[in-house]
Amino acid sequence: MTLAEKILALRTERGMSQDDLAEKLGVSRQSVSKWETAQSTPDLDKIIRLADLFGVSVDQLVRDGERPQPPEPPPPQTVYVERERKEELSPIQKLGIVMEVSGAALAVIGLMGAPLLIFAAVALVILGLPLLLAKKHPWLIAGWLAVALSCLVLNPYTSVSPWGLIGGLRYLRYLIVNPEMRYLTYYAAAAVGIVRGLLVLGLLVFTGRTCGRAWKKKRFPEET
Numbered sequence: 001m002t003l004a005e006k007i008l009a010l011r012t013e014r015g016m017s018q019d020d021l022a023e024k025l026g027v028s029r030q031s032v033s034k035w036e037t038a039q040s041t042p043d044l045d046k047i048i049r050l051a052d053l054f055g056v057s058v059d060q061l062v063r064d065g066e067r068p069q070p071p072e073p074p075p076p077q078t079v080y081v082e083r084e085r086k087e088e089l090s091p092i093q094k095l096g097i098v099m100e101v102s103g104a105a106l107a108v109i110g111l112m113g114a115p116l117l118i119f120a121a122v123a124l125v126i127l128g129l130p131l132l133l134a135k136k137h138p139w140l141i142a143g144w145l146a147v148a149l150s151c152l153v154l155n156p157y158t159s160v161s162p163w164g165l166i167g168g169l170r171y172l173r174y175l176i177v178n179p180e181m182r183y184l185t186y187y188a189a190a191a192v193g194i195v196r197g198l199l200v201l202g203l204l205v206f207t208g209r210t211c212g213r214a215w216k217k218k219r220f221p222e223e224t
Contacts, residue, residue, distance in 0.1 A: 003047075003062060004035060004036050007050065010054040011032075011054075021053075025050070047061060092139075093132055095128075096130070097132060098128075099124045100124070100125060102124050103123075103125035103128060104125070106120050106121035123149050126145055126149060127142050140203065147200055167197075168193025168194035168195075168197055169190075169193075169194060171189065171193060172190040175190060
């Protein structure tokens with residue numbers, strides 16, 4: 001219903017004439033007639049007085065149609081928070097576990113009557129620790145430990161030069177020139193010096209590169 005129809009219907013329900021309504025509102029009968037025929041619209045103050053007079057709310061008097069219902073709130077959603085999965089062991093860490101277990105097994109066998117295996121067990125345990133525990137650059141740590149173990153456990157005299165490479169090559173040349181000295185143990189001693197020297201040189205290169213990258217990242221973080 002329109003506002004004009006509502007004014008007419010409410011006035012009729014209450015048995016009021018246009019003159020009666022005009023008198024109560026302080027307006028002319030022609031104004032009431034124009035409101036009911038939709039020729040004009042009452043002012044806001046007159047609408048409020050009409051609502052009070054008819055015993056309805058301004059919203060009921062003015063609104064055309066039913067009052068819209070507020071939107072229903074969305075149903076509660078269940079949020080499933082997935083717990084963080086424990087980090088799985090990396091292949092390097094698994095290798096470290098294998099080395100630790102193997103070292104422990106060799107140590108047990110060595111204590112039962114094979115003392116030479118104890119040296120191998122110690123080497124596996126020491127070299128396996130960086131692989132198992134170190135989060136960054138475990139191979140570098142294991143490489144330097146291997147060099148240290150070779151200097152302590154293997155024949156120290158093969159390291160004629162500071163890095164062992166030149167000394168091992170000289171010793172190998174000496175064995176080639178002197179056929180009477182060609183024994184397996186001597187060749188093994190020369191091989192220890194050469195392998196250890198190459199390992200140290202490689203470790204120096206990769207350690208230098210790693211330190212350089214870390215320094216650059218710390219000095220120029222915006223470039224990384």
